[in-house]
Amino acid sequence: MDPQTDGDGRLRHLLSLQGLSRAQLETLLRRAQGLTAHAYGGIGARHALAGKAVCTLFFEPSTRTRSSFSLAAQRLGADLLNFDASTSSTTKGEADIDTLKTLEAMGVHAFVVRHRQDGAVAMLARAAEPGTVLLNAGDGRSNHPTQGLLDMLTLRQAKGEDFxxxxxxxxxxxxxxxxxxxxxxxxxxxxxxxxxxxxxAALLPDDDTLQGCTVGDDIDAMLDGVDAVITLRLQRERMVDGLIASLAGYHRDFGLTAARLRLAADDAIVMHPGPMNRGVEISDEVADGLQSRVLRQVANGVAVRMAVLEALLGD
Known part of the structure; x- marks a missing residue:
């Protein structure tokens, strides 16, 4: 049974965007857009999750995701517990499930989990008590659903709802x-x-991830006329040596520069999930340029995470 949904197909957890319907995605995006005014402060939404406890359970470092989830929970009035694996009993060998159960016993209602292992958040969701909510803040190389949602919200704001x-x-x-x-x-x-x-080629997956996509290794040809460019960070901590010859060579062959961006549509936008390796996957001129939506993505992260927390924990 899919741990993400209940018997009626309603979301119990947010583990992946795979399997969610278009209607479900659009509902979350519309609600996130409606919450943008509350995402930057004020008390207008602080009643929504009053009395609920949210724990950010991070086994990997994070700046944007953890901070925006923390702000999202607080903007909705939830009690917030920030868990740091480096200073917890996990360093003494405590199993992840035991950590979850310990915090559940304290009355935590939702866990925002980042983990280095693929499938770790789904495993915790299967072990959670009924009524406990798990939100995937990034697991291994598998899923980062709220980043996907905030990227789609950024794209909708710039280009409209018709994709x-x-x-x-x-x-x-x-x-x-x-x-x-x-x-x-x-x-x-x-x-x-x-x-x-x-x-x-060494940095493209060999599974069904690219289903329905046009794939190539000539960035100049692929940029022709595009409306949006999503540049990705080189995940050097996850790759083995030898997948790229050098960072300078990567920038030469695949880096997004101002000259290359002119090959895209005149009103094309540029996105990057961060943290950016400037001078590797993106130049300073593009990262800080008028077409960049990098900081808009960061801002949208709070609203999107508010929408997800409200959908899963709200009455």
């Missing part, structure tokens, strides 16, 4: 990127007109 007329390019280390997998699931579900994927 059928859009050409979107995802470029870089798709093989190791949980962001890429979630973005591709969402783009397909939302009916994106053309999805292009570009990167060195």
């Amino acid at each position: 059928s007329r859009l050409k979107v390019l995802v470029v870089g280390d798709v093989k190791h990127s949980r962001v890429a997998r979630s973005d591709l699931h969402a783009l397909r579900t939302l009916g994106c007109g053309e999805i292009r994927v570009c990167g060195p």
Whole structure:
């Protein structure tokens, strides 16, 4: 049985965007857009999760995801517990499930989990008590569903709700990127007109991740006329030596520069999930340029995570 949904097909947890319907994605995106005014402060939404306890259970480092989930929970009035694996009993050998059960016993209602292992969050969801909510904040190279949602919200804000007329390019280390997998699931579900994927062959997956995509290794050709470019961070901590010859060579062959961006549509936008390796996958001029939506993605992360927490924990 899919741990993400209940017997009636309603979301119990958010583990992946794969399997969610277009209607479910659009409902979350519309609600996130409606919450943007509350995402930056104020008390207008602080009644929504009053009395609920949310724990950020992170077994990997994070800046954007952890901070925005923390703010999202607080903006909705939840009690927040930040868990740091490096200073917890996990360093003494405590199993992840025992950590979950210990915090459940304290009355925690929702766990926002980042983990280095594929499938770890789904495993915890299966072990959770009825009524406990698990939200995947990134597991291994598999899924990062709220990043996928905030990327789609950023794209909708710039280009409108009709994705059928859009050409979107995802470029870089798709093989190791949980962001890429979630973005591709969402783009397909939302009916994106053309999805292009570009990167060195050694950094492209050999499974069904690229289903329905136009794939190539000539970034100049792939940029032609696209409406949005999603550049990906080189996941050097997840790759073995030898997959790329050098960082300088990668930037030469696949880096997004101002000259290359001119090959895209005049009003094309640029996105990056962060953290950016400037001068590797993206140049300073592009990262800080007028077409960049990198900081808009960060801002949208709070609203999207508010929408997800409200959907799963709200009355």
